[in-house]
Amino acid sequence: MRWPPWASNSPPQQQSDNEPHNASSSIFSSTSSSSSSQNDHNKPILDWRAFTEARTLLPTAILTTAILSIVHIRRRYLRRFPDAISISPKYLRQRSLLGQVTSVGDGDNFRIFHTPGGRLAGWGWLPWKKVPTARKELRDNTIHVRLAGIDAPELPHFGRPEQPFAREAHTWLTSYLMNRRVRVYIHRHDQYQRAVGSVCVRRALDFPIPFRRRDVSYEMLKRGLATVYEAKVGAEFGGEEMERKYRKAEWWAKLRGKLESPREYKTRMGALEANGNGHGGRK
Structure with missing residues (x-):
């Protein structure tokens, strides 16, 4: 965890004798970032797999059943006839x-x-x-x-x-x-x-x-x-x-x-x- 929160993600600069190694690391990181950005761009905006998970399906089924049951009870038992x-x-x-x-x-x-x-x-x-x-x-x-x-x-x-x-x-x-x-x-x-x-x-x-x-x-x-x-x-x-x-x-x-x-x-x-x-x- 970095502190303070607004600090940069990049580590502090090492001494001058390590500068060539840092430069090569930066080049590798930028290459990795570019490839990951391209992969993220190719991914679909909406991940439909989340809607097929049990933690999503179960609450949805319970909520839908409750709403339909309330509507059914309302129409069958609680509907008021004016004449x-x-x-x-x-x-x-x-x-x-x-x-x-x-x-x-x-x-x-x-x-x-x-x-x-x-x-x-x-x-x-x-x-x-x-x-x-x-x-x-x-x-x-x-x-x-x-x-x-x-x-x-x-x-x-x-x-x-x-x-x-x-x-x-x-x-x-x-x-x-x-x-x-x-x-x-x-x-x-x-x-x-x-x-x-x-x-x-x-x-x-x-x-x-x-x-x-x-x-x-x-x-x-x-x-x-x-x-x-x-x-x-x-x-x-x-x-x-x-x-x-x-x-x-x-x-x-x-x-x-x-x-x-x-x-x-x-x-x-x-x-x-x-x-x-x-x-x-x-x-």
């Missing part, structure tokens, strides 16, 4: 959605704000993962969910009066789900671009077993607040076993009182409107 139309067909009958209920429109449908990953992904406690509460922020940013397998009494709309027990069904569903996290098992989309699915909820004050998973459709049927969905096409229960379970619950509910199904109600109101239009025409 029902955006839900990928891969989710139908295969996957479920976790979200917070933001509004209840009727006795058998409501809207959720999709929160993929739930609290484990930071929803509810990270500052940038808060469920909005303003109506302006929720517009076009929620999934419209239709409860599978049931039909609740109709609230007043299209000029028709409300069906008996419609207000009770809407009030119960609102108190049962509003601002709660629910899991929706998507079956399909209906003609109104809603996500038809089986909905489950867990409640801390659920007696006798807290946080027990409850099927919302089944709970409404047991309480006599809905009937089994009846239609020529488009009925969805999530399987034959669930259909049998729903029909059994409806049977017990009907023993406690007569509940006109929404289908019967619509048929009756349609007949009344047709008769009214007919009388109006004769007048």
Whole structure:
């Protein structure tokens, strides 16, 4: 090691009697330097052999695998859907959605704000993962969910009066789900671009077993607040076993009182409107 660092690499001059030897050494050194410079010039600028060494390949493989895994998990489990139309067909009958209920429109449908990953992904406690509460922020940013397998009494709309027990069904569903996290098992989309699915909820004050998973459709049927969905096409229960379970619950509910199904109600109101239009025409 030379000292100080800025000192020349050449050794100090020897005495005059060694000068011929030093001159011959200098000539040999300059010749060697010229040949080594020419060899360096012929070498490639980038040595590709360094990229085939294990110490380079192993970290590169680990980093690439980690990045691809994060992208895969993000797209498969942490992708947020803003509305029902955006839900990928891969989710139908295969996957479920976790979200917070933001509004209840009727006795058998409501809207959720999709929160993929739930609290484990930071929803509810990270500052940038808060469920909005303003109506302006929720517009076009929620999934419209239709409860599978049931039909609740109709609230007043299209000029028709409300069906008996419609207000009770809407009030119960609102108190049962509003601002709660629910899991929706998507079956399909209906003609109104809603996500038809089986909905489950867990409640801390659920007696006798807290946080027990409850099927919302089944709970409404047991309480006599809905009937089994009846239609020529488009009925969805999530399987034959669930259909049998729903029909059994409806049977017990009907023993406690007569509940006109929404289908019967619509048929009756349609007949009344047709008769009214007919009388109006004769007048």
